[in-house]
Structures are given as structure tokens and as C-alpha cells.
Amino acid sequence: MSTPRAAVIHDLSGFGRCSLTEVIPILSVMGVQC
Numbered sequence: 001m002s003t004p005r006a007a008v009i010h011d012l013s014g015f016g017r018c019s020l021t022e023v024i025p026i027l028s029v030m031g032v033q034c
Helices: 020-029
Strands: none
Touching: none
């Protein structure tokens, strides 16, 4: 089985519901390669 991959694009200003620094560890636990 191949590893799921995600292209993660985010601005540095941190707008939105959660910042990229919170999303990357969650994706990592889910087994997604960023």
C-alpha cells in the first residue's frame, strides 16, 4: 500500500481555523506524508 500524501499550502499570517503548525502533527499521526 502506498503512503497517502498531502500538499499543504498555508500563509504565514495564521488566518483560518487552525495554523499549519497544528495541522502537520495531526496529519503525521494519520499517516499522511506532507
